[in-house]
Every structure is written in C-alpha cells, then in structure tokens.
Amino acid sequence: LPEPREVPASGRAPASESLDDWGLLPHDPDWAGGLRETWEPGEPAARRRLREFLAEDVGAYDRARDRPSAGATSLLSPRLRWGELSPHTVWHAAIEAHDTSRFLSELGWREFAWHTLYHFPELATKNLRREFDAFPWPRLKPTALRAWQRGETGYAIVDAGMKELWHTGYMHNRARMVTASFLIKNLLIDWRHGEEWFWDTLVDADGANNPFNWQWVAGSGADAAPYFRVFNPELQAQKFDPDGHYIAQWAPEHRGEEGLAPAPIVDLKATRQRALAAYEQVKQAARSGN
Ligand SMILES: Cc1cc2nc3c(=O)[nH]c(=O)nc-3n(C[C@H](O)[C@H](O)[C@H](O)COP(=O)(O)OP(=O)(O)OC[C@H]3O[C@@H](n4cnc5c(N)ncnc54)[C@H](O)[C@@H]3O)c2cc1C
Numbered sequence: 001l002p003e004p005r006e007v008p009a010s011g012r013a014p015a016s017e018s019l020d021d022w023g024l025l026p027h028d029p030d031w032a033g034g035l036r037e038t039w040e041p042g043e044p045a046a047r048r049r050l051r052e053f054l055a056e057d058v059g060a061y062d063r064a065r066d067r068p069s070a071g072a073t074s075l076l077s078p079r080l081r082w083g084e085l086s087p088h089t090v091w092h093a094a095i096e097a098h099d100t101s102r103f104l105s106e107l108g109w110r111e112f113a114w115h116t117l118y119h120f121p122e123l124a125t126k127n128l129r130r131e132f133d134a135f136p137w138p139r140l141k142p143t144a145l146r147a148w149q150r151g152e153t154g155y156a157i158v159d160a161g162m163k164e165l166w167h168t169g170y171m172h173n174r175a176r177m178v179t180a181s182f183l184i185k186n187l188l189i190d191w192r193h194g195e196e197w198f199w200d201t202l203v204d205a206d207g208a209n210n211p212f213n214w215q216w217v218a219g220s221g222a223d224a225a226p227y228f229r230v231f232n233p234e235l236q237a238q239k240f241d242p243d244g245h246y247i248a249q250w251a252p253e254h255r256g257e258e259g260l261a262p263a264p265i266v267d268l269k270a271t272r273q274r275a276l277a278a279y280e281q282v283k284q285a286a287r288s289g290n
Helices: 033-038 043-064 077-081 087-096 103-119 130-134 142-150 156-168 173-186 191-201 209-218 233-240 245-250 268-287
Strands: none
Touching (some): 087 103, 142 191, 156 173, 156 191, 173 191
C-alpha cells in the first residue's frame, strides 16, 4: 500500500511521565555497551544493511555462510524480528537483485518456523514429537548450565559463541548449532534451558525461530537433525574456523599461553555415549507405544 501522506495525531499530548524517569536503561552495571557498539536500531539502518548485503556480500553467501568469522550472512534477523523489515520486503529485494544463492531458502526456514508455531503454539515449552517426553533428562546441574552461559566450558568454539552472544546479542548460526548441541547432548541439559537463555540474550530472539531451532537440534522438532548427530566441538572448530579467527576474537584465552583457558568441563567421548544411550531410551519408548 502507498505510504499515507499524513497520520493525524492529537495536537495536545496527554499528561505523562518522562521515560527517563523510569530508568529503563541498564546501569550499575551497564551491560549493554556491546549491543550499542554492534547495532544501530531502526528502519533506515535496516534498509541500508539490506542494500549493502545484496550489493556486496550475497555473492559469497553460499561459499562462506557457514564460517563464523567470514561476515558473509545478512545480519537481518533482528530487523525481521522487530519488524524493521518485513520478510516480503527482503524477499522482493533479493529477487530484484537477481540473487540465486541459498539466502532465499533461509527466509523459507523462517516461514516454516512461524508456520509450525501457528499450528503448535506450545513450541517453546513442549516437545513437538511427543515420544521425546520420555527423554531421561538427569537432574539439572546449575554449575554446568552457568559454565555454558558464561562461555567457560573449556571448548573453544562453544565458549567463543557464548561470549559473542553475551557481548553483541547475536551469535553466528554455526556457533548456535554447536553450542546448542553441546548443551543438550554433551551436558545433557534440557533444550528448554538453552532456549530460555537465548530468549533472554539474543537481539533477534524470535518466538518461532528460537524454539523451532532448539527443537531441531534436540531432535524433538519438525524435520529435526538426526538424534545421533552429536557435533564434536573440536572438529567443528577445525572445519568452520580453520584459521582460528572466530576463536581469537571471542575466546582469545583459548589461543594464548597454556593454562589460561578453562579446563574442559566434560569428556566429549563419554558424554557422547551417554547421550546416545538416552536417545535409545526415547526410541524404545516410542516402539513400545509409551
Ligand atoms: C539453537 C538456535 C537458535 C536460534 N534462534 C533464533 C532466533 O531466536 N531468531 C532468529 O531469527 N533465528 C534464530 N536461529 C536461526 C539462525 O541462526 C539465525 O536466523 C541466523 O543466524 C541469523 O543471522 P542472519 O540474519 O545473518 O542469517 P542469514 O543467513 O543471512 O539468513 C537470512 C534470514 O533467514 C532466516 N533464517 C536463517 N537461518 C534460519 C533458521 N535456521 N531458522 C529460521 N530462520 C532462519 C533469518 O530470518 C535470517 O535473518 C537459531 C538457530 C539455532 C541453531
């Protein structure tokens, strides 16, 4: 629809409190410095980024989108989340730019997540696949959850991802998959705890995309990752951060002198076996119809 020429408003503002008096902005401590450095909120900045991405970056998207240090993705997720851009605007701009990359299909994933939420409003709290209700989650170990939240697991790419998230409110998709897999499969912590942390800390925290992707990683969701796929964070780092730039940027303690990085909080091999045994129980329960 064309833009309205004017939006009639009352000439007299009603008596009101001042927003500053509400003290909504964080102080003591001011934890939002990294967010201010990283983002310029608002529609003009969102449109600028869309234009710049389609003119300069989309050509490298297919090749480099999986490498967290490459800066090859659009960074449009918070713009879509907050309605600074509509998915229609982004879609048509990409078509007009003759984009043939996988970018459009990622927008399709977003649609799929929203479609799933529409049909399953409890996506953030209930397993989409009910057989996962039989998953034998052990009692929560708060220290393990805290180590994950703070990026102190001792695994470089996990720690880098969690610190990027805390500093910028964003985490690259590859790191989201690796950190989520680590929480669920290596720490055996219920995906809902991870979903809640992402919900609290992501600037693009999205009511559909967030739980949809957590359930995808857990294996309980729509078209989910196969349950036996347990990412090995060391191999993931070798493959997707081969020159170590991402880790150097966000978790430099892992690149420095011996002894600065936290010790690994779990053994990868043993926890992988434990996860596979737990998933086997879900399969058994599904077979026996429980
Ligand atoms: C555990 C986990 C949690 C996630 N939580 C969120 C979330 O809260 N909000 C969110 O927007 N995305 C979430 N994602 C999906 C994805 O990581 C982000 O959309 C993407 O990293 C945003 O960066 P970008 O805009 O540069 O993406 P691009 O690669 O440029 O993709 C373009 C757009 O496509 C959509 N998109 C891309 N990947 C996905 C996907 N896997 N599922 C749904 N839509 C996608 C996004 O709207 C994104 O802005 C999550 C992924 C995982 C594994």
